[in-house]
Amino acid sequence: MADFIKNPVVALPDRDPAPHFSEEELIFTAEEKVRIARWVAQYPTPDGAVMWTLWLAQEKFGFLPPEVLRLVAAELGIPYAQVYGVATFYTQYFKEKKGRYVLDVCTCFSCQFTGGYDVLHYLEKKLGVHAGETTPDGCFTIQEVECLGACGSAPMLQVSNGPYVYCLTPAKIDALLDALKAGRMPGFTSVTLPQDEDEMGGNRRTDADASISYSTMPIAEQTR
Amino acid sequence: MAAKAGNWQSYKRVLLPPVRDLHRLSVYGDYGALRKALARYSPKEVTEIVKASGLKGRGGAGFPTGLKWSFMPPVDPDVPRFLCCNGDESEPGTYKDRQLMEFNPHQIFEGILISNYAISAKACYLYIRGEFADWITLMEEELDKAYAANFVGENIMGSGFSADIILHKGAGAYICGEETSLMESLEGKRAYPRIKPPFPAQSGIWGYPTTINNADTLACVPPIIAHGAEWFAAIGAPDHPGPLLYGISGHVNRPGVYEYPSGMLITDLLEVAHGMRADKKLKAVVPGGASVPVLRADMIDGVTMDANSLRAAGSMLGTAGLLFLDEDTDMVSFLRRVTRFYHHESCGQCTPCRDGTGWMENLVTRIDEGQGNTRDLDLLLDLCDQMEGRTVCALADAAAWPVRNTIKRFRADFEAKCRKAIWATETKAA
Numbered sequence: 001m002a003d004f005i006k007n008p009v010v011a012l013p014d015r016d017p018a019p020h021f022s023e024e025e026l027i028f029t030a031e032e033k034v035r036i037a038r039w040v041a042q043y044p045t046p047d048g049a050v051m052w053t054l055w056l057a058q059e060k061f062g063f064l065p066p067e068v069l070r071l072v073a074a075e076l077g078i079p080y081a082q083v084y085g086v087a088t089f090y091t092q093y094f095k096e097k098k099g100r101y102v103l104d105v106c107t108c109f110s111c112q113f114t115g116g117y118d119v120l121h122y123l124e125k126k127l128g129v130h131a132g133e134t135t136p137d138g139c140f141t142i143q144e145v146e147c148l149g150a151c152g153s154a155p156m157l158q159v160s161n162g163p164y165v166y167c168l169t170p171a172k173i174d175a176l177l178d179a180l181k182a183g184r185m186p187g188f189t190s191v192t193l194p195q196d197e198d199e200m201g202g203n204r205r206t207d208a209d210a211s212i213s214y215s216t217m218p219i220a221e222q223t224r
Numbered sequence: 225m226a227a228k229a230g231n232w233q234s235y236k237r238v239l240l241p242p243v244r245d246l247h248r249l250s251v252y253g254d255y256g257a258l259r260k261a262l263a264r265y266s267p268k269e270v271t272e273i274v275k276a277s278g279l280k281g282r283g284g285a286g287f288p289t290g291l292k293w294s295f296m297p298p299v300d301p302d303v304p305r306f307l308c309c310n311g312d313e314s315e316p317g318t319y320k321d322r323q324l325m326e327f328n329p330h331q332i333f334e335g336i337l338i339s340n341y342a343i344s345a346k347a348c349y350l351y352i353r354g355e356f357a358d359w360i361t362l363m364e365e366e367l368d369k370a371y372a373a374n375f376v377g378e379n380i381m382g383s384g385f386s387a388d389i390i391l392h393k394g395a396g397a398y399i400c401g402e403e404t405s406l407m408e409s410l411e412g413k414r415a416y417p418r419i420k421p422p423f424p425a426q427s428g429i430w431g432y433p434t435t436i437n438n439a440d441t442l443a444c445v446p447p448i449i450a451h452g453a454e455w456f457a458a459i460g461a462p463d464h465p466g467p468l469l470y471g472i473s474g475h476v477n478r479p480g481v482y483e484y485p486s487g488m489l490i491t492d493l494l495e496v497a498h499g500m501r502a503d504k505k506l507k508a509v510v511p512g513g514a515s516v517p518v519l520r521a522d523m524i525d526g527v528t529m530d531a532n533s534l535r536a537a538g539s540m541l542g543t544a545g546l547l548f549l550d551e552d553t554d555m556v557s558f559l560r561r562v563t564r565f566y567h568h569e570s571c572g573q574c575t576p577c578r579d580g581t582g583w584m585e586n587l588v589t590r591i592d593e594g595q596g597n598t599r600d601l602d603l604l605l606d607l608c609d610q611m612e613g614r615t616v617c618a619l620a621d622a623a624a625w626p627v628r629n630t631i632k633r634f635r636a637d638f639e640a641k642c643r644k645a646i647w648a649t650e651t652k653a654a
Binding site: 051086089091109114158161192195199206 | 237240242243244245246247304313314315316317318319321322323326327353354355356357358390392393394395396397398409410411412413414415430471472473474475478479480481482483496497510514545547549553557558561562565568569571
């Protein structure tokens with residue numbers, strides 16, 4: 001065997017790691033199976049439901065180790081290699097264990113120039129870990145991510161693939177971390193359109209938990 | 225030069241009209257445009273109306289929507305046909321579709337149904353990026369209500385026309401915004417773009433005829449049916465008519481999504497956003513998302529937000545997500561982040577893109593850290609030549625354009641960060 005095959009330049013992942021979940025844990029409940037069957041029915045072949053099923057599995061198990069991918073493959077009746085391929089292609093599927101809360105800080109250019117990296121570095125300093133790492137108590141993982149599509153309310157972050165938190169300042173980050181430590185996830189925040197500010201005197205939505213108005217300067221300046 | 229947008233100060237919004245809680249079906253009303261389309265027009269007539277309105281795709285490429293629909297093959301009852309609505313909005317600087325989903329989801333649904341009718345498709349996959357989890361939940365709730373009210377589903381409003389809308393949640397991949405890649409993703413595969421031809425209209429998802437439109441494009445369809453093609457064609461710039469959602473971000477006092485007619489002067493948009501923050505001077509504008517060439521402040525006089533004007537100025541309309549940058553901005557750092565984005569988001573299928581974007585990031589990083597040489601700039605430009613047009617999809621081109629144009633238009637900034645020449649350029653004769 002050629003040398004480079006025996007000693008690859010890049011360390012390959014362990015192909016058969018010790019499982020994280022026991023046989024008893026690795027099942028979908030009847031209720032979950034109904035949801036999966038509904039997704040499968042929406043596509044001409046079961047393959048289409050793989051992304052939804054992976055989302056369900058990630059919600060249930062927290063992350064997607066090989067044994068969970070095998071479970072998804074068996075449930076949908078498609079090859080494990082295909083499920084593995086899909087899970088490793090998309091960034092939002094966690095292939096390794098993350099913290100209880102994953103803080104995805106957007107640093108793409110709109111956020112970059114309004115203080116996205118300041119937010120990231122503030123979090124790194126405050127939590128004592130680098131981007132991509134989890135705090136020793138397993139509470140937070142910080143990640144640097146590409147554009148999250150909230151460029152007008154930069155800098156911003158997303159908590160655990162869920163709610164967005166806009167217009168960050170050090171005080172707002174501190175409050176967010178305290179709330180998360182106490183187990184309170186932020187709610188849905190609606191951002192007022194500037195034209196609504198002029199024509200309707202504020203946010204058009206009356207049902208959002210909170211709303212951020214554009215009438216003031218973007219708060220991002222303060223993170224500098 | 226007069227603005228092509230006409231009297232934009234008195235413009236009445238149609239995509240995001242000023243109505244409280246418009247996202248609720250009870251406030252939204254009765255899908256009147258869909259009712260009108262089903263009762264008064266044949267599918268072919270709907271296509272003709274959209275063609276006559278001059279509606280162009282809002283996803284970046286600006287392809288005429290009616291023309292795209294007419295590429296669908298004749299109806300064969302044995303072959304299913306599909307519509308895909310592209311809500312995988314990941315272009316940096318673009319966040320207009322999310323506002324539509326948040327404030328006016330039923331207009332997207334109505335646009336989807338009218339388009340389904342026009343191309344005789346029975347189902348539409350609405351692909352939304354996974355990061356928009358909250359908005360997917362909202363769309364699911366509202367879609368359920370629309371189903372319950374029989375605006376979607378079997379025999380819509382007793383017309384005999386049936387159509388389903390199926391939500392699909394992405395999981396974080398910029399490339400899924402590319403139409404063939406989106407189809408691969410829907411089929412439950414790694415989202416590698418396909419070689420065209422065959423085009424989606426011939427062989428799309430699962431090999432069936434498919435049309436793919438942006439969510440914003442489809443939201444423009446109900447007003448066209450309700451008010452007529454002439455009304456739509458008269459809004460804004462004649463070559464790219466209709467309302468446009470301008471997503472303004474960066475160093476401005478009031479960033480946000482603004483709805484105005486197309487063809488707005490860039491300077492007017494800056495004024496609408498209350499000017500530059502802290503009264504700084506403008507340095508550069510990115511007029512349509514990360515992949516379009518950046519414009520220097522002295523290049524935007526009289527430039528309007530439509531395809532022709534921006535092409536003449538040396539840029540593109542893209543997604544109309546404008547990024548304004550002030551005089552303190554470091555353009556090398558800007559380009560470093562843009563190349564990082566493309567390196568991260570390259571799907572890895574074609575070598576020129578997979579390796580090229582990586583080398584671009586390495587070279588720009590080296591320059592940004594003060595370790596680069598001026599010859600690296602020429603190497604970067606050469607790299608752009610090697611990448612453009614040599615890959616399956618346009619991501620390599622989209623990565624090359626900002627590199628080429630940022631270096632061309634801000635060369636002094638880059639040279640200032642490069643290492644000084646290692647031998648003296650001035651040699652005096654002894």
